[in-house]
Amino acid sequence: MEGALTARDRVGIQDFVLLDETTDTAFLNNLNKRFKEDLIYTYIGTLIVSVNPYKDLDIYNKKQMDLYMGVNFFELPPHIYALADNAYHTMLSELNNHFILISGESGAGKTEASKKILQYYAVSCPSTALLDTVRDKMLMSNPVLEAFGNAKTLKNDNSSRFGKYMDIQFDSQGDAVGGHILSYLLEKSRVVHQNHGERNFHIFYQLVEGGDEDLLHQLGLEKDCQHYNYLTQGQCASVASINDKNDWKSVKNALQIIDFNESNTNDLFGIVASVLHLGNVQFEPDSRGHACLNSHAELGWVSTLLGVDVQLLQEGLTYRKIEAKRDEVLSPFTIDHAIYVRDALAKAIYGQTFTWVVNRINESMENKDSSRKTVIGLLDIYGFEVFYLNSFEQFCINYCNEKLQQLFIQLTLKSEQEEYESEDIEWEPVQFFNNKIICDLVEERHRGIISTLDEECLRPGDATDLTFLERLEEKMGNHPHFVTHKLADKITRKTLERGDFRLLHYAGEVTYCVVGFLDKNNDLLYRNIKDLMRRSKNGIVGECFSAEESDSKRRPETVATQFKSSLLKLTEILTAKEAWYVRCLKPNESKKPGQFDESLIRHQVKYLGLMEHLRVRRAGFAYRRKFEVFLQRYKALCPATWPHWRGVPSDGVEVLVQHLGFLPNEYKIGRTKIFIRHPRTLYATEDAFEKCKHDLATRLQAKYKGYRAKGEFRKQKEAATKIENCWRGVQARKERERRAWAVKVIKQFIKGYMTRGEAKTTDNSEYLAFVRQSYLNRLKNNLPKTVLDKTTWLTPAYVLEETSAILRRLHTRNMVRKYVRGITPQQKAQFQMKSMTEAIFKGRKDSYAQSVAQPFADTRIGEQEINTRVLQAIRNERIKYSVPVMKYDRNGFKPRPRQLILTQTAAYVIDEARIKQRVLYTSLKGISVSNLMDDIIVFHITCEDPKQKGDLVMQCDHLFEFLTKLSVVANKQSVIKVVQGSIKIEIQAGKESVVDFSTGQEPMAYKAKSGHLMVVSTRARTR
């Protein structure tokens, strides 16, 4: 971690604790180095030193805020945001109250620092719409309070002329939920008097410069600051760095946000205007030297705006009412006295109004919820100032700074060192200047300056500022920090006027002029004026003066005493809280950027005690905590102390730090506390704690996630089971329905089946429809493909028999029609012949059946195979058919191959080139064939001519074809005879023989012994 730190220290050292040597020069060099690079913040431990850059730096944007949010203090370069964030997170984790003390001389940048911190909280704290309005109010209270309480001084163009302590209240979640402001002693004298180069409070200029015509008219004002005595004494009504017009707009807007209604604002501006008018009220002496008004116009406006009787007002400003026994006597004023009263009235009205504004803002920011809250206080009080002429106000302001320095010393240097002692920690005391002596000089009861002043104010007789000085000289005669003209040595005396006293403040010498001390301390207003104001119709004035009256039975406390007690209260408030410090340094007197006036800064470093603080920080311990608190926070880092340490807390702490590996010089164990020397040790521990928290959180998260996941899983499983059950139910119900349906259907089917033969009833109608449909469907796919297929037709159920028969007929007819349409003329002729063959032979000759499938040819011998001489011989006759035959001789029945040609008129038996026989169809009286399987044909020829050869016996392989052709050509159908047994033949005219037929193994034909032709054929195959 330290490595990271030094790596970032590119420009100088960002924590003075790490400086090599603790000399002023080294300190200033480092500050200067960083300042030149616009690095205005440097740490001394957790204290932040800020040098006013006098120019806008781009380090206050949202990005920067995000960067510093929740980051360890030393993780990033020094920044006011780091301090704000650290205070905030410590508050949240330790649930205690804190305050940030912003100190430094006038113009060092305290107010700016406090605004930056407020803005940081406004932006970085968790937010809701409701809280946003609270935050807006807190932020917007600033422009209003600055308008009424800040003014240009020689030191600072926006110098706070009142002290401000603001509590920001946070709830347990860290939300900024409310705020409360305490204000301290407004420098009222500024209302009526400003030194050269200074201005009155901003609001006057803002109203005159920014107010619109109507408003100014209503208030009787002119748009010219030069017109008003109260605005021109410093002779610098307008300043380059201030834009009154714009500021006026911001103030008006801010007033709305902090809930000022119209009547409030009217009253408020009425008061501001009335003060301006009062400043212009002039007196002149009458004949007796008494003051009287020289013009009534301005007074008229005052009385109108404050809602008081003009007459009484005039009287109040020029006469004093003295009550003598029962009478009231009016005592006229001199001009000086009248002016004094006028100014006193202006101051009183303005002062009261300022208090009223603060109260009103508090009402608006108040958080009415009574739940526990922690606070971070922001203290921005006027800085130490030294002018050429210093008066009562500077005395108070510087006293206040003295008190704050004392507090700082108490909380850091003194108590810290005392603590080491009481805790028995080895310690080499660091010497420092304790300004208690100066505080005592101012505030000690009966002996201090304030007491002396009060005594002079209250003492009867002619007490004056000078008698007061004398009293001081008497009392403080030899005080080392007090000197007057009378008390001083020769050299010093030259620097002092007779009416001056000088205090040697912690921050330097300041010479105060006693003139006005008594009056300012008394701050009295004559009774008649007070009464008049109490009756004012201006709501704010009436309210303020009545409230004052109600607790004025006693003589009111003097201003200084009031201030002293309010500072005492403030100290009490602050000591009850944890402190954080911002020490602001002013780099030069001319408000210029980039100028580092070394001697000026050296002086501030010295009086702010920064070197002492650094020494204590370096030698001391950055962190200390009670054993119990330390143990409680870090016990998770050591197994022996987690989750509980049962022994003595100090032992637990020892065990814990041993476990963490702290080196002996890094820590000390005191009586009740542990002391850790370097922040880095603490931050390493804190880092480890963060990591451990993270690990613990991860474990918790894992457990929780596991638990959630299991729960989720269980839920899902239950849901899945439920869905499954439902789904199964649905399925089961469906199944049941399906089965019920199936049972019904089956029942009906069975009933239908049983009554299938009966007439159509409700019981069987569906079954029958089903049967019909299924039969038709099956039939559709199983129809016979050919006409000849007689087997394929599906057997129908009883009810469909008739339908089936009709369909079968239709189908057959269809097939036939299709077939018939497809046959050629040749096929037709063939069929005709085949049918003729059938008519002749079917059932008569055994070989017929075999022949049916063999198609008939047109001829069996082509014309080219017939001898040309034969063709020549029969050229007049058309050849119709030729077929090879085996002719059997008539005598020996020898077989002779021959061609047989059929013409239109005759059949020719051809042997090569010769026509062996011509058988005219007319002479062909019969044709015989056997009924067996043989192929023998016998032509019975009319045999009148003995030369004529006898009957012709032939064997033809194409018996049926030949005979059918012959029948067609010669129209001999009727003469063909199928003979059973033998066939008689006429060999020659008058000479007969016989052809016998028998069956045997081998087909053959031979001349039998009987002289007959024996034809053996195979037996017909029976099917």
Ligand SMILES: Nc1ncnc2c1ncn2[C@@H]1O[C@H](COP(=O)(O)OP(=O)(O)OP(=O)(O)O)[C@@H](O)[C@H]1O
């Ligand atoms: N951080 C900063 N960045 C830029 N300018 C700054 C910063 N701080 C201060 N200044 C300048 O310095 C001026 C004086 O600062 P500021 O009013 O805060 O001083 P102060 O310490 O409050 O003085 P006083 O005691 O008189 O009220 C501012 O008006 C501004 O111009």
Ligand SMILES: [Mg+2]
């Ligand atoms: Mg300020």
